[in-house]
Amino acid sequence: MNQERRGEKMRLGGFFHPTGNHVAAWLHPGAQIDAGTNFRHYAAITQIAERGRFDLMFVADAVAVRDGKLNALKRWPQYMAYFDPLTLLPALAAVTSRIGLCATATTSYxxxxxxxxxxxxxxxxxxxxxxxxxxxxxxxxxxxxxGRARHFEHGERYDRAVEFVEVVKGLWDSWDDDAFVRDRSTSVYFDPAKLHALNHKGPHFSVQGPLNVARPPQGHPVLFQAGSSDIGREVAARFAEGVFTPQHTLAGAQEFYRDLKGRMARYGRPPDALKIMPGLNAIVGRTKKEAEETHRFLQSKIHPDVGLEVLSNQLGNFDLSEYDLDGPLPDIEESRWALASQSSTRNIIRWAKEEKLTIRQIYERFAGARGQRTLIGSAVDIADDMETWFRGYGVDGFLVHPPYLPGGLSDFVDLVIPELQNRGLFREEYEGETLRENMGLERPKSRYAS
Ligand SMILES: Cc1cc2nc3c(=O)[nH]c(=O)nc-3n(C[C@H](O)[C@H](O)[C@H](O)COP(=O)(O)O)c2cc1C
Incomplete structure (x- = not known):
């Protein structure tokens, strides 16, 4: 095996879809069935990930229930009963001490x-x-x-996102780190010289500032990005410090890794300032056979209505219900799905064209793993693969998507983590107090620092 990267540790995050990553996770007897609105469940899985010394846990978000055919949606709980992440995460902060707490928030709404x-x-x-x-x-x-009848175009969405992030970073710098002197002897609470109004005026936003919160302990909370289209990569190169991305082959991951890290120089950023963490739908068992049984069970629970609905969503709501499930995917013009997630849609089209998968095979692969790469096996099998990708500079780490929760996560923590630790690939103890320190990211200086 390639011995590069000796001594370097991989970064690990846990992606917590409430009942688990598999589209039929909630049908697994080991899944917490009401997980989306069960705080104790989130507390337990975050503590399990912290026991496994994960860098971070992550919750996705949408500001709507899923749209589509109710006949399918009634079998698919995602985003139907779901906590607001920025209400959930502070509560999780109170019951954990080291693990990073990360959530999606949209720049569109x-x-x-x-x-x-x-x-x-x-x-x-x-x-x-x-x-x-x-x-x-x-x-x-x-x-x-x-209040909008139509969605922002793909490019416009990213334009708005870039300006949005610039404003947010500016607001986080509103106060110098030492602005709050809180001196009873002089009766001065803060030093006005260390307070900065942003006075931002741009195409999308007009924000005066300053922010009514002291500068965050990390300077800026860690910024993640999960779009992998050309423009998505450019935006990531500009500001992201962690990137989540669906990668299915080592060669593809290496290309993505080189390309994205290569783009960073344009923004004066060293490659190390961004950690690439592709998704890993890891199904682990005490033996490979046990893992395969878990996978087979979950796959057998994908209702065809759900499989088709997941695919159709990904393909710009193209209605596949009239097509033979065991036949080929019809040609779908790009303008239909250009508004949606481009990288995952391209993967689907590639599987149809190059691997000649049928509609059923595609939805089984895609819906089963929610677009991410699936690995099924014993701890050794899974660690071998992760090591190859890591040492081969395809990744800096992984965003682990447990197939069902909590069992799929505790299996990963109890079986795979010790295997990675024994190989020196993953930490035994947290290195620092903050997410930045643990991820090996620098604390950003304020834009007003001399
Ligand atoms: C791991 C991962 C998590 C994501 N989480 C969210 C999310 O919570 N909410 C959301 O609207 N989009 C989410 N996305 C979608 C991305 O932000 C992005 O819109 C999508 O990957 C398409 O980007 P692209 O067109 O640049 O490829 C996620 C994507 C990935 C790979």
Whole structure:
């Protein structure tokens, strides 16, 4: 095996879809059936991940229920009964001490001031463990909840996102780190020379500032990005410090890794300032056979209505119900899905064209893993593969998507983590107090620092 990267540790995050990553996770007897609105469940899984020394836990978000055919949706709980992440994460901060707490917040249907304030608050509440996954919404029905009849175009979404992030970072610098002197002897609470109004005026936002929260413990909460299209990569190169991405082959991951890290120089950033963490739908068993049984069970529970609905969503709501499930995917013109997630859709089209998968095979692969790469096996099998990808510079780490929760996560922590630790690939103890320190990311200086 390639011995590069000796001594370097991989980064690990846990992606917590409430009942688990598999689209039929909630049908597994080991899944917490009411997970989406069960705080004790989130507390338990976050503590399990912290026991496994994960860098971070991550919750995705949408500001709408899923849209589509109720006949399918009634069998698919995602986003139907779901906590607001920025209400959930501060509560999780109180029952954990080291793990990073990361959530999505959309730049399409929020104001930068709100987001700056909420993540700054989370960073204080958690003593420096906040992370923000910056997304641009792609579901049309999110637009309908915010006074818009149509969605922003793909490019416009990213434009808005870039300005949004600039404003948020500016607001986080509103106060110098030592602005609050709180001196009873002089009766001065803060030093006005260390307070800065942003006075931002741009195409999308006009924000005066300053923010009514002290500078976050991490300076800026850690910024994540999860779009992998050309423009998504460019945006990531500009500001992301962690990137979540669906990668299915080592060669593809290496290309993505080189390309994205290569783009960073344009923004004066060293490659190390960004950690690439592709998704890993890891199904682990005490033996490979046991893992395969778990996978087979979950796959057998994908109702065809759900499989088709997941695919159709991904393909710009193209209705597949009239097509033979065991036949080929019809040609779908790009203009249909250009508004949606481009990278995952391209993967689907590639599987149809190059691997000649049928509609059923595609939805089984895609829905079963929610677009991410699946690995099924014993701890040794899974660690071998992770090591190859890590040493081969395809990744800096992984975003682990447990197939069902909590069992799929505790199996990973109890079986795979010790295997990675024995190989020197993963930490035994947290290195630092903050998410930045643990991820090996620098604390950003304030833009006003001399
Ligand atoms: C691991 C991961 C998590 C994501 N989480 C969210 C999310 O919570 N909310 C959301 O609207 N989009 C989410 N996305 C979608 C991305 O932000 C992005 O819109 C999508 O990957 C399409 O980007 P692209 O067109 O640049 O490829 C996620 C994507 C990935 C890979």
């Amino acid at each position: 929020n104001e930068p001031y709100h987001i700056a304030r909420k993540f700054a608050s989370l960073d204080h509440i958690s003593n420096g463990r906040a992370g923000w996954n910056v997304v641009t919404s792609s579901a049309l029905n999110e637009a309908w909840n915010f």
